[in-house]
Amino acid sequence: xxxVTQTPKHLITATGQRVTLRCSPxxxxxxxxxxxxxxxxxxxxxxxxxxxxxxxxxxILERFSAQQFPDLHSELNLSSLELxxxxxxxxxxxxxxxxxxxxxxxxxxxLTVL
Amino acid sequence: KNExxxxxxxxxxxxxxFITINCSYSVGISALHWLQQHPGGGIVSLFMLSSGKxxxxxxxxxxxxxxxxxxxHITASHPRDSAVYICAxxxxxxxxxxxFGTGTxxxxxx
Numbered sequence: 776x777x778x779v780t781q782t783p784k785h786l787i788t789a790t791g792q793r794v795t796l797r798c799s800p801x802x803x804x805x806x807x808x809x810x811x812x813x814x815x816x817x818x819x820x821x822x823x824x825x826x827x828x829x830x831x832x833x834x835i836l837e838r839f840s841a842q843q844f845p846d847l848h849s850e851l852n853l854s855s856l857e858l859x860x861x862x863x864x865x866x867x868x869x870x871x872x873x874x875x876x877x878x879x880x881x882x883x884x885x886l887t888v889l
Numbered sequence: 890k891n892e893x894x895x896x897x898x899x900x901x902x903x904x905x906x907f908i909t910i911n912c913s914y915s916v917g918i919s920a921l922h923w924l925q926q927h928p929g930g931g932i933v934s935l936f937m938l939s940s941g942k943x944x945x946x947x948x949x950x951x952x953x954x955x956x957x958x959x960x961x962h963i964t965a966s967h968p969r970d971s972a973v974y975i976c977a978x979x980x981x982x983x984x985x986x987x988x989f990g991t992g993t994x995x996x997x998x999x
Binding site: 818 | 920922933934937939979981992
């Protein structure tokens with residue numbers, strides 16, 4: 776158990792809908808990272824937050840947004856969902872935002888868009 | 890061409906064999922991670938390297954910064970080592986994102 780929790784574990788929804796994925800980092804970790812893993816693209820970095828502020832942005836679509844709250848949990852919002860958004864979404868956390876920090880991964884949320 | 894390449898893509902071994910998985914990258918990096926992903930999907934961080942060599946149990950990871958190459962070795966392999974092993978690098982510079990290889994699917998047969 777990494778200490779990172781993600782909810783829900785599974786999510787099935789329809790095209791055009793909006794969903795929110797939630798991540799609670801390990802106790803004391805200030806950075807949260809979001810990743811998408813799809814069959815055709817593999818693992819891709821989406822976005823990083825550090826202590827409530829956006830720190831780095833990757834291949835995140837404009838339909839997707841994220842935030843980190845004062846209690847350091849984070850939410851990833853996916854809207855106008857398309858079939859291609861079906862994927863595993865992982866959250867990870869680290870103590871700081873140093874490049875040499877180990878990242879601890881949550882169990883993931885499996886999103887299926889029908 | 891991907892910035893992070895792994896080889897082999899698939900590997901089948903017999904229990905007890907010594908296994909090597911390779912990772913080559915084409916960008917300047919500040920750190921390299923080896924991750925393990927089990928069939929259930931969960932990802933575990935095995936090592937984070939910025940130089941040299943690290944060992945944890947039967948796992949050894951090495952990195953050669955000059956050659957832009959890292960290897961993950963598994964000694965005395967066991968069926969429970971069956972998983973996807975993923976190399977990921979942090980590019981040196983402003984961003985803190987990980988760039989991932991496509992993974993190596995390892996199956997260790999009893």
